[in-house]
Amino acid sequence: MLEPTYPLLTDRLVLRPFTRADLDPVYAYRGRPDVAEYLFDGPLNREQCADAIHNRTAQTHLERDGDRIVLAAVIASENTLIGEMSLICKSQASQQAEIGWILHPEYQGKGYGFEAAAALLDLAFANEHFHRVMARCDTRNISSFKLMERLGMRREAHFQQHEIFKGGWAEEYVYAILGAEWRGRPR
């Protein structure tokens, strides 16, 4: 249903499928405890990173519910891989998707996340593939929900103690944006 042509290009970034050669730069951020703090997984060792990349190399298109596209975000000018962006098909029937990202902390705060996420929203809403895209994060993950807000996403939910996360009570925000809102946003 959604099979993009790669790479996707933004002003400064190249978004492309992962390859085996990406192990070192992926380990550089997925191995860090601060990066893993709000992810379901803990910090990954090199072997786990290799497995993750192996799975990602096939995650390039959406066919059915649950499928995900996961792309490497690479700074075009210096060919540096700085993180990963994902687009998940939640429901084809009601055209619902979820976006997410993991960025190397050293490259945060420079607008790369916004650039890459905007490209994913363009992709999701092009040709009315999806009607609504949501994103979620731990309420303590300020930089993540600030990015959602910069994208024009609305906070739709604030769940408290609705599940257990890493041995404690979870607290989670859900943000969302409709295709009409994304197309009509101020630029």
Place this chain on the structure above:
Amino acid sequence: MASSILPLETERLTLRAFQRSDLEALRSYHLDPSVQRYTEVNCKDETDLAAALTAMRKQVSLNRPGDTLSLAIALNNTGEVIGQVCLRWADATAGQAEVRFILNPEFVGHGYASEALGSVFDMAFDHYRIHRIFARCDGRNDRSARLLQRLGMRLEAHYREHALFQGEWDEELHFAVLDREWRRSTKVRLFGRTSRVA
């Protein structure tokens, strides 16, 4: 195990397991279009009604995650069944339960729904040791939304166009209340305690 705590008694209501003889009462509200407008699963005909009653008659306790407890709401003075409350044990490790209810539109506006839900919340927190109860309702269903907030539930989510519901874009509200937030009814009620689920 749970049968010992049923029925739940309040000032004006008895909440009890469904019986074979409740079919007529079920018919009186389940086939009402104003009820069906906001219910997730609708009964279209007599076959659906009978199936719903058969299913609910078996839902008399929460023994494992996924179980639902379905209670008929009966008026103490006449015995008439005016609606239902269902409590679904959604998650064991985090002690989550979802409450759903239907009140016959003829009996709306007398505080029966809050009285019934209040006693179910007491039971959920005190007997089943639930940590958090949540409820969902359609964004246009103002009456239910107000009722849930009056009960002390917080609005946790307002999803816009997140799904198709009866052929239209759906707007859905989620409400929740934690064990420590819930103000127990003033009436002393002794529940037998089960082992903690959360």
